[in-house]
Amino acid sequence: MTQIGEVALWVALLLALWGTAAAFVGGRIGRGDLVLSAERSVYGVLGLLVVASLAIIAAFLGNEYRYQYVAGYSNRELSLFYKVTGLWAGQTGSLVFWALLLALFASLAVFQNRRRNREFMPYVAGTLQAILAFFLVVILAASNPFELMSFTPADGRGLNPQLQNYWMTIHPPTLYLGFTAFTIPFAFAVSALLTGRLDTRWITTTRRWTLLAWFFLTNGIIFGMMWAYEELGWGGWWFWDPVENASLLPWLTGTAYLHSVMIQEKRGMLKVWNVLLIMATFLLSILATFLTRSGLIESVHSFAQNLTIAWIFLGFLGTLVAVSAALVWWRRDRLSSEGRLESFLSREAAFLTNNLVFVAAMFAVLWGTLFPLISEGFTGQKIATGPPFFDRVNIPLGLLLLGLMGVGPVIAWRKATPRNLKRNFAVPLACAAVVALGMLAGGVRHTYAVLTFALGAFTLATVVIEFWKGTRARARIEDEGALPALAHLVGRNRRRYGGYVVHVGLVIGFMGIAGKAFYVEKTVALTPGESVEIASPFGHTYRLTYQDVSWYTATNMTKLIASVAVEKDGERAGVMTAEKRSYRQREEVTSEVGIRRAWNEDLYLILAGIDDADGIIRGTNPRPVVTLRVMVNTLVPWIWFGGAVMAVGTLIALWPGRGEEPRRPGAVVGRAAAARPREPSPELVEA
């Protein structure tokens, strides 16, 4: 089985190269048979990558330590679950996984468009196959999962302890689904440039793909935050680590793109901008994969360094940037704007400003991430940029976006009149003022926290008013009750109201992030029976009494567990535990935190140190002193809840609905369309 895997990769490479050539040549000279062959080759590559992936999993399950990859990321004691997910545990396997997901999405896109958008498909298939070919070259040339060891060890090194967490099995695939799904809109953009069909067709065709990619990327980022919060054991959920930043970069440009396409659809403006944004989003996805996998920048995620991969990725990125820029320059005449920006007080300007802020935030994150490399390259001195730098640069931009979230969806198109501004913004501004004054009166002096809650209230008010106005109008016109009217309102325009729900989720998330201003923390050294009290900003008092440390050996590790009895406002609230784990195979010690969750705050317990851990096991340390870090993390649950609301909103926007979008006749044009029969009846062109 495992030998078949390597053969499958080589055949997949040949097939991808054939598909690339056949698609571009077939599209250029109008040979429908070649285009059809190229499209079928996409399915073939998917099948072969499935075989290769199954072979890797089989090698993990069979403890085949003759393979470097299996020996490096597994051992005999590793649980079955982590052996299966070993496919994406390390650089080598995750590149195969990246290619597998891309092949899956490419196959779906080709299948979905087998009878429509035929003029786009030769170049879409060609672009997708070229990208697949690149990844297969990287895998086979620099990161082969079937590379053999010089000798077969009796056992493997085991999986990195920090990856032995359930969020780590969900977070990378979700993130990769986001990265790879953005390839489909990119391929359509390239095809639109090559064919010269630069109206809104390629945008409406890929709208759901963009939303799907955004959905996965957003959730992937949030899952990563959850992993960091539970597993890294320092009480935070975002560290501005280079790899975290890398996942944020395409999210920022992708979100900007989701907004700016509306301007093109409505007013025929920002055509160049939209093409550039989707290209940048894809390129940043590749950059994210490069940063994760090259190890060029120091990161908690850099589990390996591979300079060969770094150079191959840099070459590919450089080529993509050059080709993308050349295509846009070539088609610049067809990308001219049809509409005009008439006023700064207009929805177009609000969306444009929102886009500028998103791109500025992307640049700030990219600049900060690469600055150590850049400064070292120019001066020989590496100047590091840590979390305080990113916080100071990005918080003002985030607040600006929070405010614009309330302005953009309701301000008038073209030019807002004073009457329009007053009607739309008087109540939200009043809400913001009440919240700000209430917080100041309550003694809150943290500027960013007050601004976040005030701007959040402003944005929430605009969304609530939009729902209320729409529901009331529908209930009156259709003579419906409020709830059916609301359901029909959302159902009739899922994209718009789903977007509003996403905004609500973001506001809740922002408020959760602002809760950091109210975190309370105590670090104490305790002997058994001693207690520490900590008061939360919500007025609760937690009393934590350290009981003792117990230990036991588990599969793959030894655990030392401190048990702490918790009282909340004088009433017993259970026992919390925090652990130190010593992993046998990797010879590493990690922390496992204890978290007691409530709707508004987490009581977070870190076992920071143990006095004479060996003595506990030898029995010579009957009353071990432990250092506990106790934190009350205010509003952290809101971040996860906001993420869930965003996911629901995106699903509403994604869900196909009747009468939601204008239907257009399926166009089967272009020379390459010769390979397909004409449609008997028109159908939706939207993907």
Added chain:
Amino acid sequence: MRLPVLAALAALLLAPPLPAQDAPAEDAATEATARAAMAQLRSPVTPFHTLDMCPDLAAAALRDTLRMEAARGASVDEIVAGTIARRGEELRIVPKRSGVGLWAWIAPPAVLLGGLLVVGAWLRRSRAAAAVEPEPEALSGDDRERLAAALAEWEHEPGEAR
């Protein structure tokens, strides 16, 4: 039972020692000052951790040093500057606002400002182009009424695509 115990013992002896010191400062304000300084310094042991989150014993020793400085009354900035002066620039994670470090701070706002200037220029050009276009004919009374009715209908139409 004996075998797992011995295995555990062996594992812990093999494993890096757990932080034994790193006890918090007795005074909460001192601990807060020290913690704030730790959050602005890179760990000298694991470069992708800040000092306050680094689990290594060597980092614990440096944390204790910072606590002692805080107990002597040093401010966060003084502790950070002093530690960097003693241990080297590698520990700095907030670039200086001078020299090469200044570029880290000015580039992001410069990009935003540049973008806003481009939008401003576009707006001016659009207005200039609109100014040379002939004025549309004024609406008649009938047209105005029909337009007002259509706008009112549009504003109240539920689920309209925007």
